[in-house]
Amino acid sequence: MTRSSFLKWLIGIFGVAAVAGVVYPVLRFLKPPAAVSSAIGQVVNAGALGSFPAGRLTLLTVHDQPAAVQNLNGKYAVYSLICTHLGCVTGISGDSFTCPCHGSEFSPTGAVTHGPATLPLPTYHSQVQNGSLLVGPIDLSHAAYPTWYKGEFT
């Protein structure tokens, strides 16, 4: 291979990469975002109970949204990790929740222990069946929760 043809190949490869780097995001952009709300009613199997050790929170993704499973001595609860304040993803510290954006803190039961959030973290309907944890729709009945829990942005 001559130096000239090598450079031509190199330019071609970089050219294709550059074009692909623009075309790929553009095509992804044009694809309508997945309708999260259509999946929200579905019940998903979150896994065997053994994967949720007691005394600490286990991270989980439910309908593409971040959540955490809490095991209080065999009593299971699934909390949404989306802060009720402005929709950031809260972090977990031990058995409670802390939002990195504006410092909201939630107790292990999801109640607000530190503002600016005013509403408790919502939970998902969940039940144990055949040794597995089934997670259903998010329970938004206890307060006037923001619409982002339903995947609504428009």
Add this chain to the structure above:
Amino acid sequence: MSASAGPVPQQTPSEAKRRKPGLVGWVVNRLGMDDLMEDQYNRVVPFHATNYIYCFGGIALVLFVILAATGIMLAVYYQPTPDTAYQSVLNISTHVQFGWWIRSIHRWSAGGMVLLVFVHMLRVFFTGAYKKPRELNWLTGVALLLITMGFGFTGYLLPWDQKAYWATKVGTDIAGSVPIFGHFLLVSLRGGEQISAATLGRFFDLHVLVLPAIIIILLLGHFFMIRRHGISGRL
């Protein structure tokens, strides 16, 4: 094509030599673009203009092309009504795949274009490139600067958040302080005495229809005159 009834056109040897092969050549030969293209290829950039300060206008043009492309894409998801504008922008930034990327490119290129157009103006001013016979190009340049700022002003309202609302309130108030015509300007921009759905509709119309049409016409004139005059002489 060879079966046409008329006489076969005569070609001088040099014309035959210039005929280009391939698909591009097919188009070029049919439109007789060889001479035009050759004129473009053979232009010499004067040595004093091979300098970065002569690039600002070109960079501004690149940014304009980027803004047009990303703007067309943003218009796919943007909804210009007061009830849905903010939510649709939020949707683009948080939910549409690569939406944050497209919107950020649009936003940063917009700021960059205003800056580059202004710096380009400074270059033209301090190198004296506006002098005879280039006065007309300076004038179109002034219009292009104002239109670029018009793009910025109208685009700023479209997210329809608090900052957008109050910036537009202040901006249109300033237009309202013009003597005699002030009130007419204010209600024409706002579509009423107050900022409302009519204002959003008008700004959206200006941002995506009126200003692009005007800027493209002015840009073509601007570039035509650059070609006509050539790059201005050295200091």
